[in-house]
Amino acid sequence: MTVTIREVAEAAGVSVSTVSRAFTAPDQVKPLTLKRVLEAATALGYAANPAARSLRGGGTGTLGLIIPDIANPFFPPIIKAMQARARRLGYTVLMADCDEQEADEIETIASVSKRVDGLVLWASTLSETRLRELAGRIPIVVVNRDVPEVSEVRISLAAGISQAAEHLRAYGHRKCVFINASRPELARGKSIHDSFEAAGLALTEIGPYEPRFETGVHAAPLILAHNATAVLAHNDLVALGVLHQLANLGASVPGDVSVIGIDDTLLASVSTPSLTTIRISPDELAVRSVELLTEAITGRDDDVPARVVEVGSRLVPRASTGPAPNR
Incomplete structure (x- = not known):
């Protein structure tokens, strides 16, 4: 008879979610609690390898990852880190790109879900209703969707x-632009406006556009038209488009305009000038995604509750920001 995760939880005197984390993310469990869970699992004959447990029940030992744009340099380090973490847990990773199109995402999910035990959906284009329906059929984890x-x-x-706001204020900037390339359900604008206002900075938002290099090229003359001395872009790709076009327009960075991106991709450190950006750790994103998904897979039959894990950010100052010009 198959031993369930709930039986292990009862024997160890802990919650079902704690048992799941003991196998998928042991570093998040206190050592004494981890010892108690592992001893209970051994005594009951519970399979410690989540992939082995999945295969025993007819699973695939594979995790699915659906991302919006493989061409974005933000994603390759995340994919690599996810593969490494999944491999340690006995899984492989199957990745697909939906090009930020809802119809493509629906078609991709329909195809991939037949070959995986669970899905990580990155910035999904699907409605909340569709996502909850999907979660009822297969374990899923969403990234950056509430x-x-x-x-x-x-x-x-x-x-x-x-x-970033404090950084710009310290350099004497007062008039800034935010290039918005978010979909409505992923909008970043309000929190950015609040932070810049708290720092005493005026912020004009332009967009929304698509989160691509070409967006930055298009936005560069608008930044100059607004007489802004600093710009925060939706991501590094957009920021790099801004750098490229400002140079074509004869504007100096950071002499005339300071530029900040978001993500801290490899390109940010090798651009000219190197790009000041807000770093989001790809390793932490990957590890948390895999751990949450394997937790959902191993606890699926035992009603392990959904969890939200937050990954933070920090500013990485580089050469694309400097003192505001005297105008």
Whole structure:
């Protein structure tokens, strides 16, 4: 007879979610509690390897990852880190790109879900209703989408944005632009406006656009038209487009305009000038995503509750920001 995760929890005197974390994220469990869980699991004959347990029940030993844009340099380090973490837990990773199109995402999910034990959906384009329905059929984790009753890895930009605002204010900037390339359900604008206002900075928002290099190229003359001395872009790709086009327009960075991106991709450190950006750790995102998903898979039959795990951010100052010009 198969031993359930709930039986292990009862024997160890802990919650079902604690038992799940003991196998998927042991570093998040207190040593004494971990010891108690492992001893109870051994005594009951519970399979410690979540992939082995999945396969015993007819699973695939594979995790699915659906991302919006493989061309974005933000994603390859995350994919690599997810593969490494999944491998340690006995899984492989199957990745697909939906190009930020809802129809493509629906089609991709329908195809991939047949070959995996669970899905990580990055910035999903699907409605909350669709996502909850999907979660009822297969374990899922959403990244940067707030969906009740669905496990989520939430990226918090609060610290990084606050540091960016303080950074610009210290350099004497007062008039800034935010290039918004978020979909409505992922909007970053309000928190950014609040942080910049708290720092005493005027912020004009332009967009929304698509989160691509070409967006920055398009936005560069608008930044100059607003007479702004600093710009915060939706991501590094957009910021790099701004750097490129400002140079074509004869504007100096950071002499005339300071530029800040978000993500801290490899390109940020090798651009000219190197890009000041808000760093989001790809390793932490990957590890948390895999751990939440494997927790959902191993605890699926035992009603392990959905959890939200937050990943923070920080400013990485580089050469693209400097003192505001005297105008």
